[in-house]
Amino acid sequence: VRDLRLRDPLGPFPRLQASIDADRLDLQYVTNTFEFGLITGRLSGRVEGLELFDWTPLRFDARFYSTPGDRTPRRISQRAVANLSSIGGGSGGTVTAALQSGFLRFFKTFRYRELGLSCRLENDVCTMDGVGPAPGGYYIVRGSGVPRIDVIAAQRRVAWSRLVGQLAAMTQGGELIIE
Numbered sequence: 001v002r003d004l005r006l007r008d009p010l011g012p013f014p015r016l017q018a019s020i021d022a023d024r025l026d027l028q029y030v031t032n033t034f035e036f037g038l039i040t041g042r043l044s045g046r047v048e049g050l051e052l053f054d055w056t057p058l059r060f061d062a063r064f065y066s067t068p069g070d071r072t073p074r075r076i077s078q079r080a081v082a083n084l085s086s087i088g089g090g091s092g093g094t095v096t097a098a099l100q101s102g103f104l105r106f107f108k109t110f111r112y113r114e115l116g117l118s119c120r121l122e123n124d125v126c127t128m129d130g131v132g133p134a135p136g137g138y139y140i141v142r143g144s145g146v147p148r149i150d151v152i153a154a155q156r157r158v159a160w161s162r163l164v165g166q167l168a169a170m171t172q173g174g175e176l177i178i179e
Helices: 027-033 078-085 092-100 102-106 160-171
Strands: 002-007 015-026 042-053 056-066 075-077 109-122 125-129 132-134 137-143 151-153 157-159
Touching (some): 078 109, 078 137, 125 160
Antiparallel strands (some): 042 056, 056 109, 075 109, 109 125, 132 137, 137 151
């Protein structure tokens, strides 16, 4: 944590500012903590210019990605693929249906080459990106091996409140609604 400033923490309008670095987080521990779906591998990233007012995010610039050079196995479960597919206006419902029928239903996990997601929050809008451009959007997950699963998001601008609601539904095992 860098540049930490906290004003009026117990008052009616607390304000926090900070920048945060994360290096080599074990995704298996993180994803096992919530009902999101299993992902293995290491994750690094940073949150720059985080500003909270009354403990609600006002702005930040966050980027998280597979740790370069990490040699731990990189696997992602069907549930995690379906959940990530719904972020950023992806096709979560279509992906879920594809994973539960046909050939793919026999695979519990898939190998991936890299994953990453970024969000720049300003004015209650999250401008999103992934690990690189993809047809019709950007990659959140680039798969590897056979069968190969890629997760591609379509929307670059997402309402923060909607994104938070989607993430809450995913991590609490609730039903995810795709509009």
